[in-house]
Amino acid sequence: MSEKNRDGKRTARERLAVERDKQKAADKRRRTLVVGASIVCVLGLAAVIGVLAANAGKESSEKAGPVVAPSGAQGKDSLAIPVGKDGAKSTLTIWEDMRCPACQAFEVAYRPTLHQLADSGKLRIEYHMVRLIDANLGGTGSLRAANAVACAQDAGKFRDYHDALYANQPKETDDAFADNAKLISLSGKVGGLDTPAFQKCVKNGTHDSWVNKAQKAFQGGGFTGTPTVLLGGKNIYQDQTMTPAKLKQMVEDANRG
Template identity: 30%
Template sequence: MVAVTVAAAVVAGVLLITDDGKGSRGGSSDDVVQGPPGAPGPDGSGGSQGPGNLVTPAHSSGPGGTTVVIGEADAGHTLDVYEDLRCPPCASFDQAVGPTIAKDIKAGKYKVSFHFAAILDKSMGGNGSANALSALGAALDVSTDAFLDYKAALMSPKNHPEESKDSYADDNQLLTVSQEVYALKTNASFREALREGTYDPWAKKMIADFDASGVNSTPAVKLDGSQLTGSSGSTPLTAAEFTEAVNKQLKGG
């Protein structure tokens, strides 16, 4: 066993990681729980069940179901978005740029691959990042629209907690926020999955993938593998700067 020190700091609107042990994380990504009968597998069909089996949401794919791509399958470009659901700079990014990303997805400008970290859980204690991600997995199991709408609600000025508050560690708070999403308001399977922590192991896998990605700050965005930056040289934090960076990249820099 190796002791790992993880620190996070908000610098210029970006949450940074300093890590003495790359790829380290709290808990094991292999600590899984039994999912409910009929829970969907990585391809959205079937049900992975039985002791020790990982339950993955519908509309996920890839090893462990940790690939979450939303948009037209034949879109010629891929936007990678890296966020921590507990991170205030990520919330600011989502509030400013999220509607533009949603519009671009519908227009077929690119498809989006989402990646999630738990930086604040590690640096400040608690489990709000991971718990909110588990709940977001339950929303993804309902539909991709429910996923996008719930993520927007979690990141909204009304709901997103201050950095020092681990509000999303509380399932009741996550359920309260879900009432703002039409597809989730009366969805019993979503509520059960959230309460039971059905997608807790999946959330751990998602976080482990982020830890192994080499990305060391959130929010971060890449288009076709190339980092997007605004005028300050960091992640574009306004819709105008984001669109400018995207269009520049699409035109070949």
């Protein structure tokens, strides 16, 4: 074998050795990144658990008041605010959080249909107000806004004020609804709502314990997110084929049946 061939083979082996070393180093970096990512995920979960624990502790340390249901509330423990006629053949049950962007998206998309069906007497809607975002992100905006819409229910202005809050919903991470003054100012968008009685109800947190009871019922029901929208016991919000038109057809079919 010539010296030139020996040198060529040696050079090739050296190149292969260098490539193997590079591959080993890359594999090591990959394993480090995977482990690092796993640690970040665990820390993220721990942070969420920490927030939940902190909020749970905060809630348990709050002074418990009497559960005051809003006027006209119905259902088990009077946790449902009804919209529409009692005799409607179809009932839509909605669990929602006034601070929840997905709830706002549902309301914006389905509101005209829900209003039409409720006003025609074909659909009865039962709203349950919860405070899921408060627990997930901290703050009290979900609680304060839920209390405020319950106060609006006392004044017979629930639906209009409920819609006004969603139309002016802050970003999920912005706890603007924690400010009672903000909630009272938005009542000016609903004729006849901004009264001393409404302001007192909002400022005093008259229905806070009622909201907390609804939150416990939500958790006890095994629901995992908002909005949870039930028609005939089925969560139609999870149906990816559901549209306002399809919902309307289902309700009209039930009325004809």
